[in-house]
Each structure stands twice: as structure tokens, then as C-alpha cells.
Amino acid sequence: MKKIGLVNYDMSVRGGAQQVLCNMANALCADYEITVISLTQENGACAYELPEGVHYEVMLPRKARIREVLTQTRESFCQCIEKHKLDLVFLLGVYAGGCGSLLGRKQKVPFVFCDHGALLNQWKQLPVRLMRMVGLKFTQKTVVLTKQSEEAYYQKFHCKKNRVITIYNWMDDRVKEAAAPYDSSSLSILTAGRFSQEKGLDLLLDTAAALKKKKDDFVWDVYGDGELMDEVRQRIKEEGLEKNVILKGLTNHMEKCYQNHAMYVLTSYREGLPLVLIEAKANALPLVSFDVISGPREIISHGEDGILIPPYDTEKMAEEIYELLEKPEKRLRLSENSQNNLELFSKETILSQWKALIQEFVG
Numbered sequence: 526m527k528k529i530g531l532v533n534y535d536m537s538v539r540g541g542a543q544q545v546l547c548n549m550a551n552a553l554c555a556d557y558e559i560t561v562i563s564l565t566q567e568n569g570a571c572a573y574e575l576p577e578g579v580h581y582e583v584m585l586p587r588k589a590r591i592r593e594v595l596t597q598t599r600e601s602f603c604q605c606i607e608k609h610k611l612d613l614v615f616l617l618g619v620y621a622g623g624c625g626s627l628l629g630r631k632q633k634v635p636f637v638f639c640d641h642g643a644l645l646n647q648w649k650q651l652p653v654r655l656m657r658m659v660g661l662k663f664t665q666k667t668v669v670l671t672k673q674s675e676e677a678y679y680q681k682f683h684c685k686k687n688r689v690i691t692i693y694n695w696m697d698d699r700v701k702e703a704a705a706p707y708d709s710s711s712l713s714i715l716t717a718g719r720f721s722q723e724k725g726l727d728l729l730l731d732t733a734a735a736l737k738k739k740k741d742d743f744v745w746d747v748y749g750d751g752e753l754m755d756e757v758r759q760r761i762k763e764e765g766l767e768k769n770v771i772l773k774g775l776t777n778h779m780e781k782c783y784q785n786h787a788m789y790v791l792t793s794y795r796e797g798l799p800l801v802l803i804e805a806k807a808n809a810l811p812l813v814s815f816d817v818i819s820g821p822r823e824i825i826s827h828g829e830d831g832i833l834i835p836p837y838d839t840e841k842m843a844e845e846i847y848e849l850l851e852k853p854e855k856r857l858r859l860s861e862n863s864q865n866n867l868e869l870f871s872k873e874t875i876l877s878q879w880k881a882l883i884q885e886f887v888g
Contacts, residue, residue, distance in 0.1 A: 526556075527612045529557045529560070530559075530606065531615050532615065533562075533621050534620040535564065535567055536572060536583075537566045537567050537571060538568060538572060543572065543617075548694075552876050552879075553880075556880070557883070558580075560579070560609045561582070562602070563583045564621065565583075565587065565589045566587065567588035584602055585598055594628075595627060613883060614629065614636045616639060618640075619641070619660065622638035622657065622661075626638060626659055626660050643670070643677075643795065644677040645677050661682055669689060670820070671691060674819050675689050675691045690882070693798060693869065693870055695876065696804060696872065697780065697804070700808075703784075704807045707809035707810065707860040708785050712787050713745070714743065714745040716729060716748070716790050718749050719749055720753040721752060723794050724792070725792040726747075730766065732792060732846070735839055737769060739847045740851075745790075748775070748776055748782055750775045783810060788846070788849055790842070792815060794836075796819060799814075802820070802825065803824055806864070810863065811832075811856050812863075813846060816835060817836050829859070830862040830863045830865060831863075832849075
């Protein structure tokens, strides 16, 4: 059985790259021996329950700066690779990619950098850009989330052909299992995500305020929590949107929340690959999203299963939402087309791509 390493900067915190790593460990452990390596561990324990039989190693059992990781874990990192006789190492996340590729430079084991974000979203942030450059340079392959990011890597870093490839994240099985037929009679709007700046809650409220001028009885359910919750609540009061924008809080069963809604709306400033759009597609919801970098345009076929809005044009978004609310036949048409490219994001499709990549390196 081939032995695969999955590396993250800190598995004691919850985040997108950590969740993907956990999903990969669960999916691959039947065919490979898996070792999960956390370069640091701020919170004392892994935040995810890993499958039985998966090895878990921590290089620095505390919060640490990048410089500390690079100067204090080289020996233990290399010893860990040798101890578990790893045949291939995946570095998941920008900081794992930069640090892990430097720490393992002298190892004969192939390394693959998996960039969970979007290059152009953070291009002006020099430390993050440098981490990506290092991860790209000192690994054998870079995996990105979208075709847009793949093109950006080639344009910005002038990579050799086939040096960067795209593998989407797959949709959780629970979403597929819980999916229900579309309710064309519903007029409720749905959004879910962290209450953080990049998710565009201010743009959501701007859109809602513009929509209220056209239709004052709409309902927009918003799931999530975060540092901007109090600010969002205050803004709802100021705009007189208490009866329209309903803050539903966090839920552990988001897969059940897509039902009984008319559409899903994404107001983010930026994205990687927004899984919420894929999950909404699985529930046959029409999609409305700003055409931001990156992700929405690879999920939404404009005019077929959803609507792409020029970034941050809240007036235009309000117009499109209003039209969908007023025209059930248009909502139904978009819903009927929602399954057209869903197989691209299925676990079966994407897992086969990861296995093909593993096969490329370890046979």
C-alpha cells in the first residue's frame, strides 16, 4: 500500500484547507496509508476527527511564526517523512505550501502544493504571494481550485506547461442525500457564510435596501456568524430591514437549509471555489452571484442555471432578484437546468482526479 502525507500549517483550527485535508484523508485511507502532518498546533488538538488508522503528527505543538517553523522543524519534518516512509506529500494551503516545500527540499519524495485560495485575490499581499511562489518553485506540481486560478498562475509566474492543474473541491455527500425537489412557490432568498469582510455582507444589505424599494415583502434568510454580526444587525435596523433580512445564525445541518427557498444569492467580494453555490445547485436552486474572482463563472452558466452580475453592482443584483421573484417561470427554467454540470463537482469525479495524480507520481 502506497503511503501518502497530507500537510497543513495548523490542523487545530477550522478552515477551508483543513476541511479539504480531512475530506481527502477520509476518502483516500481505504486505498493508501495516510499520515497527516500539522506544522503547528495552536489549540492543543486536531479540530477534526480523522479516520481510524490515519497517523497524526505535530511538528510544533504551539502557535508559531513562519520563521520559527522554518528554523525549528526542518529536522523533525524530514524525520517524520522518513519514519512513515512516505511516497508522496501533499501540502494543503498557502503557508503549508511555502513552508513544507522549503522544509522538504532535500527529500527525494515528490511534493505537490495544493493552493486552496485564488492567486489574483491576494496578488497584492506580498507575503502570501511569496509563499505561493515558493510552493510553486519547490514542488513537482501545483493544484488549484479553478481554471481561472490555473490561468493566473501561468500568466503571473510563467510556469511550464502542465505544471499547474485544476481539481475542484467535491460536494459533501450529505448535501446530495438531503437534496429535495425545487419548490417553485417559494419566494424566500438564501445566503450562507462567515460574517467577515470578504463575504460582502455590506453588499448584501445594499442589495436588500435596493430591493426593498421595488418589493417590500421579500424575505432573505442569512445563515452564519462571525466578527461582523453586531455590525450587520445594526445596519439592518438602520435600513429598516428587520422583517426582510432574517439572521438565522450558525447551523450544523446546512444541507437541510437549501430546501423551500426560491434562489441562492452570493454577494462576496472574492472567493476561491464557493461550495455553497454547488450545494445550492444540488438542490436545484437558481443562482445569483457577483462575477468575482474566482469560482462563480465555473459553476454558473449565465442565463441557463443562474445569473452572473458585474462585481459589486448591487442595483443590478436587486433588479435581477426582483425579476426572479416576479417571474416564477424564469425561476423554474433556471432550476430545471441546475443539474447540467453538477457531475463536475461530484465526489466520484474529483476523487478519481486525485487518484490519477497520485498514480502519476507513485504508480
